[in-house]
Amino acid sequence: MNLEEIVGERFGRYSKYIIQDRALPDVRDGLKPVQRRILFAMNELGMGSTKAFKKSARIVGEVIGKYHPHGDSSVYEAMVRMSQDWKMRNRLIEMHGNNGSIDNDPAAAMRYTEARLTVFSEALLQDIDKKTVNFIPNFDDYELEPVVLPAKFPNLLVNGGTGMATGYATNIPPHNLNEVLEAIIYKIEHKDCSLADLMKFIKGPDFPTGGIVEGRDEIEKAFKTGKGKIVIRSKVEVNETELIVTEIPYEVNKAELVRKISEIALKKKIDGIVEVNDISDREGIRIEIKLKKDIASDVILAYLLKNTDLSKNYNYNMVAISQRSPRLLSLDEILNEYILHQKEVIRNRSNYELQRLEKRKHIVLGFLKMVSVLDEVIRIIRQSSGKKDAETNLIERFSFTSEQADAIVSLRLYRLSSTDVSEMENESVQLSKEIKKLIKILNNEHDLENVIISEIKELMDKYPSPRLSVIKDEIKKIEIDEQELIENENVMVVISRDGYIKRSSLKSYQATQGATGLKENDVVLKKGEVNTRSTLLLFTNLGNFIQLPVHKIMDAKWKDMGDYIGNFAALDNKEKVIDYIVVDEFDEERFVLVANQDGSIKRVLLSDFNKTRINKTFNVLASSTINPLVSIDLQEAYDTYVVMVSKNGYVVKYDIEEIPVQSLMAKGVKGINLRKDKLVGAKFATKINKDEILMLTNRGGLKREFTANIDVSHRPAKGKRYFKLIKSNPYEVVSIASENIFRLKSFITLHVIGKVKDLVIQGEEIKPDRYENGIPTLEKEDQPQMLRIDIDRYNESNDLLLSLAEQVEDEDDQNSEDVISELEKIISISKDSDPEDIEEDEDDDENIIQQKLF
Missing domain, CATH: 3.90.199.10 (Topoisomerase II, domain 5)
Known part of the structure; x- marks a missing residue:
């Protein structure tokens, strides 16, 4: 075959x-x-x-x-x-x-x-x-x-x-x-009833585990077509500090549900869950989810409904064997099939009982006939040679049927009393009534249906069944504000040059009072105090960026090494993180300045960096290992200029509007004329006199220049050289940093390659120096690589200082000189005074400003 x-x-x-x-x-x-x-x-x-x-x-x-x-x-x-x-x-x-x-x-x-x-x-x-x-x-x-x-x-x-x-x-x-x-009773009484009529009785599914069923339209669709999708949600009591689950969806494994919620809490996928306890007993389900006080319990519930089996989809697929074949059935068809089955059962039962009653009546009639000729019947039986012979004689003499004759011969003598005869007469009447009733049921469809209805009502009365599941019309869409799920606290974040990142609690940071844990020959790239609800934008040398929410960074002790950033988002070979910026909100009024080594530069809307997918890299500016990304800066409201510095010490400044706002995909514009030169960095700057640019040289020199002293040019320009030209071992700028009035007690950190160390210098120790080649800070064998300003105190809440800075909009502003003068006065006060020596005086604006600054 x-x-x-x-x-x-x-x-x-x-x-x-x-x-x-x-x-x-x-x-x-x-x-x-x-x-x-x-x-x-x-x-x-x-x-x-x-x-x-x-x-x-x-x-x-x-x-x-x-x-x-x-x-x-x-x-x-x-x-x-x-x-x-x-x-x-x-x-x-x-x-x-x-x-x-x-x-x-x-x-x-x-x-x-x-x-x-x-x-x-x-x-x-x-x-x-x-x-x-x-x-x-x-x-x-x-x-x-x-x-x-x-x-x-x-x-x-x-x-x-x-x-x-x-x-x-x-x-x-x-x-x-x-x-x-x-519904069956109504269907029998109203054969042409609609689905809407039936749904007045059958509201929807009723699960043994209770729960809340959402989606009345889908229930109606399932009843009509046999297919539909509903949502079953747990019943949860919501309190300020706990969620109590009392009913869970149908066929959900309670132990697995508790384990999943505990895993979410343990891995800190969301902040706010303290512990999960399953204290269910024979009285019912009870899962207690303890919450922190400052976390919105309804937001935690929404997250759990979305990410666990506290909420579960259920798909109707009403397939059953009908007429020996599988069929997708509607509610109406299922009820019709059941009613037809019941009619057949009642008919078969009625036929069976009719035959039994007719047989019994036949016997009873034989008994009654026998009573009228009892003496002769007894005589015939006594004269017969056996039971079979007696039956034959009775049939021949009185025309009894074989069944009647057999019953008469087998009759016990006590049944011949007058009482039993009377009972037989009554039984004959009763049998006639029942037989008549059964014949009526078999011949009349309406009577047959009444039997079904009466038996159904008897069952309903005998076994009442209260509804367990609650039906709701709409499927509630779960919307989660991710920020509400994150515990609002400040932490220390640190990333190393080799790409290891971690966050530590301020308590762990302050208790350690020492260097963070690092690999051998690794150094700190950047560290700072940030909020767990903030987001880091990490930029790599290949012109890519990674969006990393702070709360998703590995939580570790300050002395631990942390997690490699490549575990969060895949990095190419030789790709390294060079800097990060902290974003509290991706608004459309701020910009990010990016520049590569060849001098291409552009501004990008901060809102463009907000991606739905966060575990991958996105390109911000075309770069490579030959032409790496070298600089990133975040524009503030008071920034009006851009300062660019090249490797050979050329510095150029121009108005911020000269840099066009472009998309992430754009290649940028030429920002500086480079002739056998390379761009080291580009930073935003303000009009305030005391703002500075710091430049680190290859010989360990730190040069500090007020941005107000740099001439304004137009893009692209070569700029002005800020270092003396030396033929042997010439000065080269390796890194730059900016400092303004909002970073008041700063410390400068040099990353040194020769000895793999961080060299910390107080910013005030470096005097502004325009004509020299920088103040030497290192020994000759050291190779400085990176410059960073660590902010000791950054007063974000200084509303007075912010409002003054925002008034400096352009040089034509009538009040700009007064504002700048006021800001300079504030700076001088903050540098020359000790906060503990300041006397409180509500009428003294200077004192109030000083207290705000510190």
């Missing part, structure tokens, strides 16, 4: 078997074959809800021995699921012993547990002994098993079902028993 034909035909048979007899529930009783066989076997064993429990192993043996020729584990697992009240809305099996938990703990072995049927499974099995459903031979043709159960309630909707077959899958959530039964 052809291989394709063999595989195709056999896979087709396998698929048909899996679909029809393994994985999908029947629309009529909502059970898969294994579930149906378990309940039927337990019923045959007489294990009703009021009877004694039997070992689960006994039941499993009965099922696999007679009806289900598969592994015992599959049967026992199906048993366990039907006994779990967090999986089944109305349990079908009651189990003694460990039947698992909502934490996904496995059930005890079947030799340890015991089980019996519940009242709901009895309702499914009710009248099965009255030929209400068809029976077929089992796998070995020695037993008979039911094709479907009578099912006095629509179990497919009430308990739902999940399964995966070949090419088909089903996912039906549980619904409320009383709501479904009310």
